[in-house]
Amino acid sequence: MGALISTGISVVWAGDDSGTLTAELLQPSKDPDKADQIDVTHQGTSGGYRDFLSGLVDGQAVTLDLHFDTDNVRPSAGEAGDLTFTFTNTGITLNTLAIPANVEEVGGFSGSLGDKMAEAIKFKVTGAPAWSTV
Numbered sequence: 001m002g003a004l005i006s007t008g009i010s011v012v013w014a015g016d017d018s019g020t021l022t023a024e025l026l027q028p029s030k031d032p033d034k035a036d037q038i039d040v041t042h043q044g045t046s047g048g049y050r051d052f053l054s055g056l057v058d059g060q061a062v063t064l065d066l067h068f069d070t071d072n073v074r075p076s077a078g079e080a081g082d083l084t085f086t087f088t089n090t091g092i093t094l095n096t097l098a099i100p101a102n103v104e105e106v107g108g109f110s111g112s113l114g115d116k117m118a119e120a121i122k123f124k125v126t127g128a129p130a131w132s133t134v
Contacts, residue, residue, distance in 0.1 A: 008088050011066060013121075015073075015081035015103070023068035025085070026118060031060035059125030061104055067118045075103045075121065083123055093133060100127035 009025040035057050041050040075081070085097040105122040 010086045010088075011064060012084045012086075013075055013081055013103075013123075014084070015075045015079045017079045018075045019073045021066075021068060021072050021075060023064075023066035023072070026065040026067050028062060028064050030062045033060055034058055059127075061122050061124045062099075062101075063105075063120055063122045065118060065120050067116055070117050074119070075106060077103050077106050079103045080126070094131040096132045097129055098132065099123075099125055099129045101125050 011023050011025050013021040013023075015021070035055055038053040038056065039050055040053050045051050080100075080102050083099045083101050085099075087095045087097075101123040103121065104124040105120075107120070
């Protein structure tokens with residue numbers, strides 16, 4: 001069990017506009033997944049109940065508290081790109097997770113930590129995550 005304890009997770013944001021932000025993950029939090037229920041009731045609907053289309057999945061959003069050098073390029077709200085997480089555990093076959101996303105919120109400074117800073121950035125998941133080996 002001890003071999004599976006993380007010794008550090010690095011995060012790289014490769015944005016379409018701002019460039020690349022490389023950071024250390026301090027703490028993640030994720031909104032719950034949900035499936036939207038879209039009302040498709042119309043004049044021909046019978047039985048007294050509304051009709052719903054189910055199963056359109058919203059990947060929600062993930063907020064990451066990141067620790068990075070102040071000379072890094074910070075992304076801007078609305079920017080599209082890819083989040084890549086690299087796990088440093090040595091016994092793992094799949095150690096890299098890539099997620100297409102948009103930047104939803106930037107800010108939430110946690111304070112200056114010397115030459116580094118901590119900031120909470122919220123990313124909206126826009127596609128299916130993909131695991132790989134680096």
